[in-house]
Amino acid sequence: MESSPLPHLQNESNGNHHHVSKKSKPSLISESDLRLEFSHHDPSIARINNGSFGSCPASVSAAQRHWQLQYLRQPDYFYFNLLQPAILRSRTLIKDLVNADHVDEISLVDNATTAAAIVLQQTAWAFTEGRFKRGDAVVMLHYAYGAVKKSIHAYVCRAGGQVIEVPLPFPVNSNEEIVDEFRRALMRGKANGSRVRLAVIDHITSMPSVVIPVKELVKICREEGVDQVFVDAAHAIGCTDVDMKEIGADFYTSNLHKWFFCPPSVAFLYSRKTLETSAELHHPVVSHEYGNGLAIESGWIGTRDYSAQLVVPDAIEFTNRFEGGIEGIKKRNHGGVVEMGKMLASAWGTNLGTPPKMCASLIMVGLPVSLGISSDSDALKLRTHLREKFGVEVPIYYRQPKDEEVDPITGYARISYQVYNTINDYYKLRDAINQLVSDGFTCALLSK
Amino acid sequence: MDSDHRENGDSTHNHVSKKPKLSAFISEEEIRREFSHHQHGIARINNGSFGSCPTSIIAAQKEWQLRFLQQPDDFYFNHLRKGLLESRTVVKELINADYVDEVSLIDNATTAAAIVLQQIGRAFAQGKFQKGDAVVMLHCAFQSVKKSIQAYVTQSGGSVIEVQLTFPLNSKEEIVSEFRKGLEKGKSNGRHVRLAIIDHITSMPCVVVPVAELVKICRQEGVDQVFVDAAHAIGSVPVDVKEIGADFYVSNLHKWFFCPPSVAFLYCRNSPLSSEVHHPVVSHEYGNGLAIESSWIGTRDYSSQLVIPSVLEFVNRFEDGIEGIMTRNHDNVVQMGEMLAESWGTNLGAPPDMCASMIMVGLPSRLCITSEKDTERLRSYLRVHHGIEVPLHYQAPTDVECAPRDKDGLITGYARISHQVYNSFDDYFKFRDAINQLVEQRRTCKMLFTE
Numbered sequence: 001m002e003s004s005p006l007p008h009l010q011n012e013s014n015g016n017h018h019h020v021s022k023k024s025k026p027s028l029i030s031e032s033d034l035r036l037e038f039s040h041h042d043p044s045i046a047r048i049n050n051g052s053f054g055s056c057p058a059s060v061s062a063a064q065r066h067w068q069l070q071y072l073r074q075p076d077y078f079y080f081n082l083l084q085p086a087i088l089r090s091r092t093l094i095k096d097l098v099n100a101d102h103v104d105e106i107s108l109v110d111n112a113t114t115a116a117a118i119v120l121q122q123t124a125w126a127f128t129e130g131r132f133k134r135g136d137a138v139v140m141l142h143y144a145y146g147a148v149k150k151s152i153h154a155y156v157c158r159a160g161g162q163v164i165e166v167p168l169p170f171p172v173n174s175n176e177e178i179v180d181e182f183r184r185a186l187m188r189g190k191a192n193g194s195r196v197r198l199a200v201i202d203h204i205t206s207m208p209s210v211v212i213p214v215k216e217l218v219k220i221c222r223e224e225g226v227d228q229v230f231v232d233a234a235h236a237i238g239c240t241d242v243d244m245k246e247i248g249a250d251f252y253t254s255n256l257h258k259w260f261f262c263p264p265s266v267a268f269l270y271s272r273k274t275l276e277t278s279a280e281l282h283h284p285v286v287s288h289e290y291g292n293g294l295a296i297e298s299g300w301i302g303t304r305d306y307s308a309q310l311v312v313p314d315a316i317e318f319t320n321r322f323e324g325g326i327e328g329i330k331k332r333n334h335g336g337v338v339e340m341g342k343m344l345a346s347a348w349g350t351n352l353g354t355p356p357k358m359c360a361s362l363i364m365v366g367l368p369v370s371l372g373i374s375s376d377s378d379a380l381k382l383r384t385h386l387r388e389k390f391g392v393e394v395p396i397y398y399r400q401p402k403d404e405e406v407d408p409i410t411g412y413a414r415i416s417y418q419v420y421n422t423i424n425d426y427y428k429l430r431d432a433i434n435q436l437v438s439d440g441f442t443c444a445l446l447s448k
Numbered sequence: 449m450d451s452d453h454r455e456n457g458d459s460t461h462n463h464v465s466k467k468p469k470l471s472a473f474i475s476e477e478e479i480r481r482e483f484s485h486h487q488h489g490i491a492r493i494n495n496g497s498f499g500s501c502p503t504s505i506i507a508a509q510k511e512w513q514l515r516f517l518q519q520p521d522d523f524y525f526n527h528l529r530k531g532l533l534e535s536r537t538v539v540k541e542l543i544n545a546d547y548v549d550e551v552s553l554i555d556n557a558t559t560a561a562a563i564v565l566q567q568i569g570r571a572f573a574q575g576k577f578q579k580g581d582a583v584v585m586l587h588c589a590f591q592s593v594k595k596s597i598q599a600y601v602t603q604s605g606g607s608v609i610e611v612q613l614t615f616p617l618n619s620k621e622e623i624v625s626e627f628r629k630g631l632e633k634g635k636s637n638g639r640h641v642r643l644a645i646i647d648h649i650t651s652m653p654c655v656v657v658p659v660a661e662l663v664k665i666c667r668q669e670g671v672d673q674v675f676v677d678a679a680h681a682i683g684s685v686p687v688d689v690k691e692i693g694a695d696f697y698v699s700n701l702h703k704w705f706f707c708p709p710s711v712a713f714l715y716c717r718n719s720p721l722s723s724e725v726h727h728p729v730v731s732h733e734y735g736n737g738l739a740i741e742s743s744w745i746g747t748r749d750y751s752s753q754l755v756i757p758s759v760l761e762f763v764n765r766f767e768d769g770i771e772g773i774m775t776r777n778h779d780n781v782v783q784m785g786e787m788l789a790e791s792w793g794t795n796l797g798a799p800p801d802m803c804a805s806m807i808m809v810g811l812p813s814r815l816c817i818t819s820e821k822d823t824e825r826l827r828s829y830l831r832v833h834h835g836i837e838v839p840l841h842y843q844a845p846t847d848v849e850c851a852p853r854d855k856d857g858l859i860t861g862y863a864r865i866s867h868q869v870y871n872s873f874d875d876y877f878k879f880r881d882a883i884n885q886l887v888e889q890r891r892t893c894k895m896l897f898t899e
Contacts (some may be wrong), residue, residue, distance in 0.1 A: 041518060073485050110745075117729045214787070263749070264747055286561070393521050
């Protein structure tokens, strides 16, 4: 039986860094306080898309405004005395959160998109300077995020590298399916004497959303002589377990504004220090601190609003108002989204896109075939229709059917579950889809 | 009468002529309220470094931020792009650009430098430029731009030529002749000058550079591309990109154009090479032109880019809008600069016609400024003990014979004072008195306590 009403972190490296543990015991957040924290959310919308843009509670926004005001009232003083210590504080807390060895390994950047540019720029230099040969490969998942794919093409192909995509099955039933495809792709990359210089692996893919067995894939990369591994974990922090030493990648990025209650926008980029060397990463926006290490470079990239990076302590404090802290939130989000996913699949007579163990706080739920989702464009139109006519915000994924499939499910809703959601959000979606089905609606009916 | 004006609690009036009550223009009181969030008791004479933002714009920004937080998907799909296009259109009109797709919104001039220089770096890497081909810049170019050149040009095999500017300056011709010399050097040994980076208003020391003339010379001398780093220009001097004629022109809107941190525009003249210019953070819009690429570089807060139309409304509450603000800022900073130079027995670093809303004022030689460390010490001292925020510059004398002097010795330090609509003459009197006090007490920089 739980002996203490105190929320406590299960992060082993917590130690006593956490300033929260020094305060007097806070009580758990009440339902009404929780509602207040998210009262700025549009009340007419069933908000089941926490994955795209995240969410930020009012108390963290207030903390952010405080920093913004400090800057505006005396920016020189802020710059010379306040900014860097506050950034260091955020970085140190993140280092503990993710079990990194050294705070030097943690840089704060805008988002995973920026982190990708940083890592890929380094790869591109290696090609340009001849350290990598033309034709050496970068391996990525077919379901890699669109922006990251473009970044890989922009930086790698432009510099002479080749790109290999790992096709992944969807729906997917087990980690083995992913592992097999990944091994095959590595083989392709190593064909004809080429080397695989970089593997870009999602921790949780975006569309369709699947939790990837990254630890296992990183191990395979090491076995197969892949130079560097970059884990794009945009969704991971606050969503699934994030342990740098466990996962063992060279680079790892995650957005704190998605599932960790920070305002837009802040992400961390972890870059492993090895005995031999730290990879020479640079922020592409070069400023005074160029050459002082990525973490320091990122701490000043010209005049801008750094306040989102400064409220990490406040976001952590927020999570500690919940039972079990962020661990408790993750568990309940997972339990909630699986339960809702099953409820919807049952109500619609469809299926889930992955087994529950391959999802975190997002899950793919098959949409009724009669909706006739036959393209990406249909998926987007249906999404817009749900927003405008039913007040439901949920991203829709179009899955191209294989030739031999009979009556395939071609559309999936990616539902999310975060602390502000209630069961009514999912009933609203359930009923909207059921109504569309009973109205004989198909996507073909939606005009441009 | 106690002439000590150091307690800045009660404001005294700006000595700008007062408007009759029937005027629809913003009143003194309203201006004070718009900047009431500025720390009281601080003589804020450093608008150049970080700029300033009125409360009504902060409020407008909060509205945009709230809209995102309320329903971010709707914001992204239905409001963001429209808002950005509106902002870009306002800027296009302001700077006399031909096409709105020549105008991109980015964080700051530092980002613009990375964009332009990455493009140069790629051209070296791809063999389009010969190793050793040159990039020409001013010696006093902003430190971050210099590092960017190191990262993208030197790393890729380009050579860098620095044009020395004398300071103090007496005329534009001094700049022009040094610049010509720099170009000659760049072209020596059969090299090409691939890029010239020219400040419109240099940072430290601060002077207005005759950019249109220098761009013309660049064209005459066969320089491939010209990038004008005009971080300070918009809201400070008139900006007409067609007149100036550069290939790239960047200015920060958060310095002198009342935008919140941070937003800058990067003007890229339409050319066959436009498709080679990219935002370094690659996202969905890659390949659709810099302006569109810049409008989405991943999830972040774009609100500072969205308030530009509101800022236009703000400046139009002043007599003659931004033109009027620029003129009055210039007149006031010159007047205050001359007042300080006279009180201290020193000089101005450049003639008034080479200044905009900032001016360099010589500091008394008795302060014994012999290094940058000394100016840093003095700056901190002024902030901590007198509530004065003003950046200071150390200028080593090059030619002792002709170097500027006051009655006690060589002038080696300069204050860069600024004037913006929220300043009052008291700010400068405070500064005047603090320096005079130090001189009277025979205290030099090295003797100052900064805690």
